[in-house]
Amino acid sequence: MKRHYTRRVFLKMAGLTAALSLQKHPATFGQNKAVTSTNKPNIIFILTDDQRHDAMSCAGHPWLKTPNMDRLANEGVLFRNAFVTTSLCSPSRGSFLTGCYAHTHEVFRNTGKDPNPSYPTFPQLLQRGGYETAFIGKWHMSRQDSPRPGYEHWVSFSGQGRYGNNKLNVDGQAVSSETYVTDELTNYAVRFLKKQHNKPFMLYLSHKAVHAPFTPAKRHANLYSDVKIESRHNPKDNMNTKPKWGRKMDKNWKSQILDYYRSLVAVDESVGRVLETLEQIRALDNTVIIFAGDNGYFHGEHGGMWDKRAAYEPSMRIPLIMRCPHLVSSATVCEEMVLNIDLAPTILELAGVPAPGSMQGQSWLSVLKGRPGRKSFLYEYFQETDRRFKRPTVIAVRTKQWKYVTYPLDDSLTAELYNLSTDPEELNNLFGNPGYADIIEQMKRELAQLKKKTGFRYP
Numbered sequence: 001m002k003r004h005y006t007r008r009v010f011l012k013m014a015g016l017t018a019a020l021s022l023q024k025h026p027a028t029f030g031q032n033k034a035v036t037s038t039n040k041p042n043i044i045f046i047l048t049d050d051q052r053h054d055a056m057s058c059a060g061h062p063w064l065k066t067p068n069m070d071r072l073a074n075e076g077v078l079f080r081n082a083f084v085t086t087s088l089c090s091p092s093r094g095s096f097l098t099g100c101y102a103h104t105h106e107v108f109r110n111t112g113k114d115p116n117p118s119y120p121t122f123p124q125l126l127q128r129g130g131y132e133t134a135f136i137g138k139w140h141m142s143r144q145d146s147p148r149p150g151y152e153h154w155v156s157f158s159g160q161g162r163y164g165n166n167k168l169n170v171d172g173q174a175v176s177s178e179t180y181v182t183d184e185l186t187n188y189a190v191r192f193l194k195k196q197h198n199k200p201f202m203l204y205l206s207h208k209a210v211h212a213p214f215t216p217a218k219r220h221a222n223l224y225s226d227v228k229i230e231s232r233h234n235p236k237d238n239m240n241t242k243p244k245w246g247r248k249m250d251k252n253w254k255s256q257i258l259d260y261y262r263s264l265v266a267v268d269e270s271v272g273r274v275l276e277t278l279e280q281i282r283a284l285d286n287t288v289i290i291f292a293g294d295n296g297y298f299h300g301e302h303g304g305m306w307d308k309r310a311a312y313e314p315s316m317r318i319p320l321i322m323r324c325p326h327l328v329s330s331a332t333v334c335e336e337m338v339l340n341i342d343l344a345p346t347i348l349e350l351a352g353v354p355a356p357g358s359m360q361g362q363s364w365l366s367v368l369k370g371r372p373g374r375k376s377f378l379y380e381y382f383q384e385t386d387r388r389f390k391r392p393t394v395i396a397v398r399t400k401q402w403k404y405v406t407y408p409l410d411d412s413l414t415a416e417l418y419n420l421s422t423d424p425e426e427l428n429n430l431f432g433n434p435g436y437a438d439i440i441e442q443m444k445r446e447l448a449q450l451k452k453k454t455g456f457r458y459p
């Protein structure tokens with residue numbers, strides 16, 4: 001049973017938060033006397049690739065079973081309004097790491113570039129703040145696999161990597177993978193967790209799944225074969241009011257969607273193995289686990305959209321759960337709008353490490369303490385030079401009630417306005433409807449303010 005925030009819960013949590021900063025945890029690492037006791041929690045960030053916000057049973061998926069993601073939500077907070085500021089792999093990864101917009105950290109596209117080093121990443125700051133840090137998995141910015149600054153332990157591969165037969169870079173050494181990528185990365189994660197830790201640790205476990213080509217583990221190859229796969233297009237969608245672009249379903253979309261969900265089952269098992277390992281090393285109660293996706297994914301919405309990159313909800317929404325036993329006891333749902341750029345300042349606050357002023361996100365612990373959340377945010381996507389992705393540059397602003405989408409570099413495309421309170425599926429574009437002229441003016445002003453505040457610029 002989910003519990004939505006009430007004033008009482010906020011106050012209770014505010015008290016618990018105050019206690020956290022003072023509390024010592026002598027039992028942090030159980031019986032292991034060699035480990036220094038500390039009041040800093042361990043932190044595990046698990047990132048998936050292209051997982052839809054609703055691709056978890058705890059988020060209401062009708063037939064997919066994700067018992068371990070559900071456990072995180074049942075023992076923590078499920079964020080029901082979590083978004084990325086750019087719905088694309090590399091820019092979003094740069095934003096998780098630096099707490100900044102793509103137009104600031106300068107990973108504008110999937111063009112093989114790491115964030116501008118002027119903007120420190122949260123693992124670098126944690127390492128300086130006394131954490132033992134590890135990165136395991138898909139990096140997917142600059143296309144080389146060698147260790148990046150900020151990590152004492154490094155396991156990665158070049159670019160997208162593969163579901164099998166990966167060429168891994170383990171702390172600077174070339175190593176061939178032995179098994180299916182999700183299991184392989186989890187094996188490395190478990191090994192890292194089980195080693196002796198003389199400091200609090202931060203593990204960044206970054207899965208390849210469920211990115212295309214959707215490839216399930218062999219043991220899951222026939223799961224859900226009796227499920228009827230349907231497109232998410234809503235027949236009530238008023239396509240006449242929308243700009244025409246990006247509507248091209250993969251020709252094998254039914255089997256693609258089925259394999260997408262099958263691939264996610266190994267990720268759920270991975271979450272289970274992480275939880276089980278934390279129990280074994282007696283660190284579960286002193287470890288914060290944050291689980292997120294790097295962007296959403298279309299499964300046929302709006303007349304057959306596929307992939308991501310757009311400002312519609314299935315693309316910009318992400319799954320986000322935080323198990324944080326110090327702050328939240330169980331089964332809490334947060335409705336405030338939180339972003340990928342909030343992850344870094346959140347983790348730094350959890351670790352008691354000051355966030356640099358350059359970070360543009362804000363710790364989401366503040367909304368968990370009952371403070372008001374943001375009222376709007378800027379969304380940006382910059383057109384790619386790769387001709388396979390014929391998607392226009394998109395600049396949008398989203399509030400709790402409204403979304404205003406613009407295509408500033410393509411005059412042939414109409415802008416869009418949706419009332420998310422009455423039309424959460426964005427079926428009816430209200431832009432150009434004279435009854436909404438005042439809302440459009442407000443949204444234009446909000447967009448201009450957000451651009452100014454965040455130093456918006458084109459690549």
Ligand SMILES: [Ca+2]
Nearest residue numbers: 049050089294
């Ligand atoms: Ca992605």
